Amino acid sequence: MASTSFRDLIDSDTPVVVDFYADWCGPCKMQGPILSQLKQSAGDQVRIVKIDIDKNQQLSTKLGVSSIPTIMIFQNGELKWQGVGVQTKQILQDQIQNLVEL
Numbered sequence: 001m002a003s004t005s006f007r008d009l010i011d012s013d014t015p016v017v018v019d020f021y022a023d024w025c026g027p028c029k030m031q032g033p034i035l036s037q038l039k040q041s042a043g044d045q046v047r048i049v050k051i052d053i054d055k056n057q058q059l060s061t062k063l064g065v066s067s068i069p070t071i072m073i074f075q076n077g078e079l080k081w082q083g084v085g086v087q088t089k090q091i092l093q094d095q096i097q098n099l100v101e102l
Contacts, residue, residue, distance in 0.1 A: 006059055009049055010074035015099045016047045017092065020063075020070040022054050027086050031069045037089050038096075045100050075099050 010016050019035055021028035035048050053060040053068060063072070073081040073095055081095045 007077065009047075011077040012047065012074075013076060014045065014047055015080070015096050016049060016074045017096070018072045018074065019048065019050045020053050020060055020065045020068055020072070021050060022052060022068055025068050028069045030086050031071070034087070034089050034092070038092050041089070042093065042096060046096050073099070 010018070017035065017038070019028075019031060021031065032050075035050075039046065039048050051059065053065060067084045069084075069086060071083045071087050071092065072079055073092075080099055083091065
């Protein structure tokens, strides 16, 4: 993410799902395929960004990420929803549907 700041990433009309994870985290490995399924079904209605907490400790601390996986959904730069632990595709879809005008 060298050229793009976190603010630039989340400052979007399109909901941005941010997955805070670490390579050594078992539950984080379970979250990955769920996010892939979500992207397949939601398509352009959502952006998914994965952030490695070990490589982005300052950002993780600033956002109060204390457990992983932590999923945050941003829209227009605002935190709209946050969940800690593995989140199901249905939970994430429901949250995105609340933000996307059909």
